[in-house]
Amino acid sequence: MSDRKLDLVIIGGGPAGLAAAAAASEAGVKDLLVIERDRKLGGILNQCIHNGFGLHTFKEELTGPEYADRYIKKTQALGVPFLTDTMVVDLSWDQETGAKFVTAMNKESGLFVIEAKAVILAMGCRERARGALNIPGYRPAGIYSAGTAQYYVNIEGRMPGKEVVILGSGDIGLIMARRMTLEGAKVKVVAELMPYSGGLKRNIVQCLNDFDIPLKLSHTLVDIKGKKRVEGVTIAQVDENRKPIPGTEEYYSCDTLLLSCGLIPENELSLMLGVEMSPVTGGALVNESLETSIPGVYACGNVLHVHDLVDYVSGEADTAGRNAAAFLQGAQTQNDTNVKKETEIKIRTVDGVRYSVPATVRPEHMSDMLTVRFRVGNEYRDKVLAVYFEDEPLMKLPKRIMAPGEMEQIILQKKKLEELAEKALAAGVSAPQITIRVEEKA
Amino acid sequence: METRELTCIRCPMGCQIRVELEGGEVKSITGNTCPRGADYAAQEVTNPTRTLTSSVRVRGGDQAAASVKTRTEIPKERMMDIIRAIKEIELTAPVHIGDIVCPDVAGTGVDMIATSNVLTVGDGS
Ligand SMILES: Cc1cc2nc3c(=O)[nH]c(=O)nc-3n(C[C@H](O)[C@H](O)[C@H](O)COP(=O)(O)OP(=O)(O)OC[C@H]3O[C@@H](n4cnc5c(N)ncnc54)[C@H](O)[C@@H]3O)c2cc1C
Numbered sequence: 073m074s075d076r077k078l079d080l081v082i083i084g085g086g087p088a089g090l091a092a093a094a095a096a097s098e099a100g101v102k103d104l105l106v107i108e109r110d111r112k113l114g115g116i117l118n119q120c121i122h123n124g125f126g127l128h129t130f131k132e133e134l135t136g137p138e139y140a141d142r143y144i145k146k147t148q149a150l151g152v153p154f155l156t157d158t159m160v161v162d163l164s165w166d167q168e169t170g171a172k173f174v175t176a177m178n179k180e181s182g183l184f185v186i187e188a189k190a191v192i193l194a195m196g197c198r199e200r201a202r203g204a205l206n207i208p209g210y211r212p213a214g215i216y217s218a219g220t221a222q223y224y225v226n227i228e229g230r231m232p233g234k235e236v237v238i239l240g241s242g243d244i245g246l247i248m249a250r251r252m253t254l255e256g257a258k259v260k261v262v263a264e265l266m267p268y269s270g271g272l273k274r275n276i277v278q279c280l281n282d283f284d285i286p287l288k289l290s291h292t293l294v295d296i297k298g299k300k301r302v303e304g305v306t307i308a309q310v311d312e313n314r315k316p317i318p319g320t321e322e323y324y325s326c327d328t329l330l331l332s333c334g335l336i337p338e339n340e341l342s343l344m345l346g347v348e349m350s351p352v353t354g355g356a357l358v359n360e361s362l363e364t365s366i367p368g369v370y371a372c373g374n375v376l377h378v379h380d381l382v383d384y385v386s387g388e389a390d391t392a393g394r395n396a397a398a399f400l401q402g403a404q405t406q407n408d409t410n411v412k413k414e415t416e417i418k419i420r421t422v423d424g425v426r427y428s429v430p431a432t433v434r435p436e437h438m439s440d441m442l443t444v445r446f447r448v449g450n451e452y453r454d455k456v457l458a459v460y461f462e463d464e465p466l467m468k469l470p471k472r473i474m475a476p477g478e479m480e481q482i483i484l485q486k487k488k489l490e491e492l493a494e495k496a497l498a499a500g501v502s503a504p505q506i507t508i509r510v511e512e513k514a
Numbered sequence: 515m516e517t518r519e520l521t522c523i524r525c526p527m528g529c530q531i532r533v534e535l536e537g538g539e540v541k542s543i544t545g546n547t548c549p550r551g552a553d554y555a556a557q558e559v560t561n562p563t564r565t566l567t568s569s570v571r572v573r574g575g576d577q578a579a580a581s582v583k584t585r586t587e588i589p590k591e592r593m594m595d596i597i598r599a600i601k602e603i604e605l606t607a608p609v610h611i612g613d614i615v616c617p618d619v620a621g622t623g624v625d626m627i628a629t630s631n632v633l634t635v636g637d638g639s
């Protein structure tokens with residue numbers, strides 16, 4: 073029932089897919105394919121022409137397209153085959169044999185099916201839909217998501233409008249405030265519902281402050297004027313329940329409204345496959361190998377959880393690629409029920425910590441040091457980030473600041489976890505847990 | 515005496531720093547939590563620099579614009595001059611990463627270079 077058989081298929085040719093492909097290839101997987109629906113490899117980076125990428129990986133500040141190009145060159149040098157202009161439309165698997173079926177479509181071949189032993193999900197994310205705009209009335213022209221506006225300006229070289237209001241202070245909105253100002257538009261205000269911005273400080277300073285663009289925190293949109301085209305918007309301050317406060321309304325005339333209301337992982341395919349998902353991130357639940365609930369299916373990059381630093385995406389994808397290679401070489405499989413039942417440690421995130429990637433850890437399979445990444449749900453100043461194994465404290469890290477916009481991380485040691493897991497089992501604890509939480513200073 | 519308020523961007527703390535200047539010279543820096551903040555503030559008030567990124571039009575390419583950047587940081591107050599200078603430029607495909615799009619852009623002594631590849635239409639390579 074398949075047109076072609078392969079060891080590994082990587083879905084998505086953005087930074088995650090490229091780094092995963094490079095790592096798998098370097099680990100000896102040669103029978104692989106990257107499938108990308110766009111005309112070009114590189115993913116969202118192609119439209120992120122600002123600089124600030126790659127400080128961790130290359131020790132220099134690159135723009136998005138330059139960063140992507142480094143990985144494109146790397147995969148090309150390794151001879152990784154890829155198909156562009158090709159969209160994966162369905163994903164399924166056979167529970168008996170473990171085979172995965174990737175259904176894809178392109179102009180030359182129409183619809184075709186590839187049977188693969190392993191799959192890496194690297195589809196990235198998309199912007200929250202306009203439905204997020206929870207106000208009644210018309211939907212005139214001139215309303216764009218910030219990412220769409222970014223595509224128009226940076227790839228197509230045309231401006232969506234002249235007078236702009238931006239709703240939401242995510243990084244894409246901030247970046248576009250600067251970009252459109254430089255291109256001659258007047259950006260009147262950025263309104264953010266929360267009392268803090270979800271964007272990086274650096275972007276607030278260099279994209280708003282540099283151009284005297286006001287940022288109004290705890291503000292939301294209450295009305296859009298205009299039937300055919302946006303003529304203006306009204307924003308108002310909100311109370312602690314995020315309800316507009318009457319009497320605080322302010323009107324701004326504008327022809328363009330950009331929505332920067334956050335990103336969500338693009339997981340339709342993962343859902344078709346039946347992968348277990350995290351309700352918090354909208355991405356798959358994965359173990360230390362970045363393997364999903366389906367053996368031999370891995371996830372990395374923005375499809376797993378939304379990243380603000382592409383360097384972390386590349387690092388994560390490298391892990392997924394290496395583990396997929398190990399899976400193919402038979403070194404590990406989650407089907408090994410013995411191992412799984414005995415020592416799968418769940419990571420519990422409570423008291424301000426929203427989620428973690430990975431969500432479970434099998435000490436036998438982790439590398440000597442395992443990076444666990446997570447986000448907090450609020451701005452915390454002068455708190456302690458505490459990690460426990462059952463009741464035993466593993467670390468207490470004093471934190472001057474933690475914010476939802478900045479991903480946090482801790483590093484777990486394999487040796488230590490193996491010891492603790494063994495002790496717990498001996499003491500009759502069948503499902504040991506690691507807890508990550510925010511605590512008051514002692 | 516002139517005072518300037520700024521947000522430090524060297525770490526997520528985002529300290530609000532206040533700098534007092536006299537005749538262009540830094541007299542005092544307060545509000546920073548660590549020395550890196552003082553360095554940042556001193557640089558920002560005396561000689562703020564930025565890498566400028568933008569795009570320029572391309573003729574005959576597989577996309578209508580090529581992204582560009584200043585090869586190194588330029589004085590912040592020259593940003594708009596550079597933007598005006600590159601508005602006039604129209605490149606012809608192909609464009610490759612690293613191509614010099616405009617040498618010594620707006621007399622800053624810094625080259626504007628391409629940061630994306632734009633292929634000639636119909637040329638698959
Ligand atoms: C606007 C913006 C600004 C950013 N700024 C910075 C910054 O300044 N510094 C920094 O370090 N990071 C930044 N980031 C973060 C970084 O760029 C992302 O985290 C990174 O690009 C994510 O990589 P990815 O491969 O997971 O996703 P993507 O780059 O989105 O790649 C996913 C790819 O999968 C393809 N795909 C999806 N579905 C299918 C399918 N069904 N079939 C085939 N292909 C498919 C897509 O076409 C896409 O090419 C920014 C991100 C955005 C969106």
Ligand code: SF4
Nearest residue numbers: 522525528529547551
């Ligand atoms: S002053 Fe120090 S602590 Fe404060 S934001 Fe700057 S680097 Fe961070």
